[in-house]
């Protein structure tokens with residue numbers, strides 16, 4: 001039975017345990033419904049109340065939502081604030097001042113603690129250093145850093161001076177970096193010499209050098225390098241300086257620069273359905289409000305909590321639930337540099353015990369790989385550690401299959417912790433559809449109900465509502481504060497991608513299919529409806545991988561990429577390739593497949609490497625030359641072809657393509 005089918009028959013329900021409802025911010029479904037009512041009866045009143053209660057404003061706003069230039073909505077437009085002040089300065093003189101903001105555990109297990117007060121000093125000092133490097137309010141700074149305290153400091157320091165950061169995940173290639181420096185018009189790059197992962201020292205700075213050497217980075221003035229390890233790296237005179245050098249002599253006081261609520265806090269690139277990644281632009285006010293509020297609502301966060309989100313700061317989850325949310329909420333958080341399987345697959349459980357983590361937030365792909373590890377090696381099973389500090393578990397990035405949900409619930413949560421399966425996207429800024437730990441009865445595999453104020457619905461191609469029980473497209477009918485503001489430099493693409501005319505131009509189209517259950521109206525996400533794949537919770541565009549493959553012009557004539565279900569990674573990349581030479585077989589085919597995999601890793605990053613590669617003399621095409629992707633998806637799954645193939649030019653190639661290497 002496939003994951004999807006097993007979700008369809010899911011009928012287990014787990015009401016919230018009393019320990020979770022007692023004292024919860026949103027306790028019980030009546031409290032949830034009351035907030036939803038408030039939001040629908042008086043949206044402006046609802047959002048302005050929350051924005052006043054949760055954000056420290058330098059200048060209070062008088063406007064709430066402005067729809068006059070839809071879909072370019074603005075929120076709290078005439079208000080002024082500073083995001084870093086809302087994460088750090090706000091806690092000075094309170095009980096949080098001297099408590100740990102961050103417990104950092106390095107790859108090798110070394111632990112460093114940073115209090116809120118110390119973090120404020122370090123962020124301020126780096127903010128002053130950025131200014132001294134010529135970074136001004138409104139400039140873009142590209143951050144290419146490992147999971148370290150310094151990564152968060154770099155982000156917060158940008159926010160502090162009103163510079164817009166764009167974090168690029170440390171696994172992306174020089175070419176990806178190059179494209180982003182140019183697209184964002186970055187004036188500075190903040191990076192590290194190396195990153196430590198799984199006991200290995202992996203280069204970052206040399207990739208930055210390679211990216212810049214590709215040329216055209218005309219806006220770039222300086223590169224600031226955090227020396228993560230003692231190993232030297234190439235430094236370009238006049239352009240590159242180390243953290244130690246730029247911090248030298250800088251004061252640990254830096255007044256936070258108030259910015260307008262709509263000022264772009266960051267740009268984060270994500271895959272879309274064309275080859276070019278989209279620079280998703282977020283605001284300061286609306287974004288921060290939702291980061292703080294979802295910490296309170298979804299995780300019911302308390303000052304005494306030790307929160308641990310395992311996401312890298314290179315992804316949106318690491319922005320909202322590492323760099324901003326936990327700090328705005330004033331809890332202690334764990335930041336982990338390494339990988340879940342080093343030195344062994346018990347690392348997460350060991351760290352939860354060691355740091356007494358109370359709220360743990362990770363991805364289904366990590367859970368599935370740790371289940372597999374625990375099944376083959378008893379010694380890394382979570383039962384070997386004391387996980388009783390945990391009170392809430394979270395899941396993010398892709399649908400969680402009920403089997404993994406049950407294991408997480410039983411073996412990690414001790415059947416005591418609610419699991420919040422949080423559906424959201426880079427574009428939404430924070431959680432959209434998720435259970436509330438003290439209110440929502442849980443159904444494994446379902447992200448349940450939208451948060452108060454989020455008007456999620458399921459519609460057909462023209463935007464008409466679809467009844468519960470039938471599948472359709474997930475949309476959000478009304479704007480919300482943390483929504484994407486535009487695609488950096490491409491407002492037309494923003495409109496076309498997210499507010500399609502065919503649906504009336506007013507509905508936010510998420511790009512996911514979904515269905516609501518007939519009984520409870522619970523949402524279940526069925527997967528992307530566009531050409532975006534979700535591999536281990538990472539978004540990859542099929543077109544992006546196709547263009548990487550065909551850019552190997554001397555070898556590749558044509559390529560088509562589809563996804564297929566994978567037990568471990570959710571989806572896997574499957575590439576069908578036509579070479580410029582004759583179709584290879586046997587060992588030679590394997591060898592060429594490896595060349596292609598490495599090429600994709602170099603062009604995009606190792607996460608985009610195709611798992612399966614199949615060679616053909618051609619691709620299945622209609623007479624009008626369209627590649628029949630539906631057929632390729634069936635072949636990738638290993639299904640028998642039942643579709644009509646009469647319109648195919650050359651049906652014999654289906655057999656070729658079905659041949660595994």
Ligand code: 6R9
Pocket residue numbers: 270315316317395396397398399400421422423424425426427447510511512525527528534537538539
């Ligand atoms: C936060 C994040 C967004 C895409 C999204 C959807 C999938 C995320 C999910 C989920 C089912 C969940 N997705 N959370 N699907 N259940 N709880 O992952 O952002 O990297 O932009 O990916 O991930 O397909 O559209 P992002």
